[in-house]
Amino acid sequence: xxxxxxxxxxxxxxxxxxxxxxxxxxxxxxxxxxxxxxxxxxxxxxxxxxxxxxxxxxxxxxxxxxxxxxxxxxxxxxxxxxxxxxxxxxxxxxxxxxxxxxxxxxxxxxxxxxxxxxxxxxxxxx
Numbered sequence: 001x002x003x004x005x006x007x008x009x010x011x012x013x014x015x016x017x018x019x020x021x022x023x024x025x026x027x028x029x030x031x032x033x034x035x036x037x038x039x040x041x042x043x044x045x046x047x048x049x050x051x052x053x054x055x056x057x058x059x060x061x062x063x064x065x066x067x068x069x070x071x072x073x074x075x076x077x078x079x080x081x082x083x084x085x086x087x088x089x090x091x092x093x094x095x096x097x098x099x100x101x102x103x104x105x106x107x108x109x110x111x112x113x114x115x116x117x118x119x120x121x122x123x124x125x126x
Contacts, residue, residue, distance in 0.1 A: 002026040002115045004096050009120030012086055016124075020081040022096030022117055029074040030054075031102040035113055036070060036081045038092035038122075045095065047108035049081060059108070063089070086124045093119040 008020040022034065035050040049070040050059045058070050069082040079096060099106045100114035 002098065004098060004115055004117035006094065006096050006117040006120040009094060009122045011123045011125060014086060014088055014124055014126055016086050017082070017084045018086065018122060020083070020094055020096075020120060020122075022079045022081075024077045024079065024098065027077075027098070027102075029077040032098050033105055034070075034072065034079040035097045035106065036079075037095045037097060037110065037113075038090075039095070039119075040092045045110055047110075048094070050106065050108070051079065052105055053103055057105075061108070083122070086122075088124050088126060091122060091124045093121050095119045 003025045005023045006020060012018050031053055033052050036048040037045045038048050039045040047061050048064055049068055051070045051072055055072050067085045072079045096117045097113035098115040099112060106112035
């Protein structure tokens with residue numbers, strides 16, 4: 001059974017940084033693309049970033065490109081989201097996700113991901 005567990009959320013001032021982590025269990029490390037999404041109340045869950053199973057290719061949404069970095073440590077079966085220069089509009093619940101199949105490269109759609117973590121809350125204050 002695949003499980004994803006996020007951590008690292010919290011309260012941070014605008015301009016600050018946070019690093020989220022997502023520990024993957026039930027899946028051999030280095031075999032699955034991973035993604036990060038975020039959601040605020042009343043809005044749809046939106047794509048933030050993704051990384052291929054090789055770690056060689058990353059993708060970012062326009063609002064976070066240049067500020068956020070996705071990475072993976074397969075020795076720890078963990079995916080990270082380093083968030084710098086945080087803005088008020090980055091406030092959201094952040095979710096990591098994995099596709100159902102191994103060795104695939106999902107796009108930015110929520111429907112392309114099958115496994116989801118429980119989310120970690122990020123609040124950016126002024």
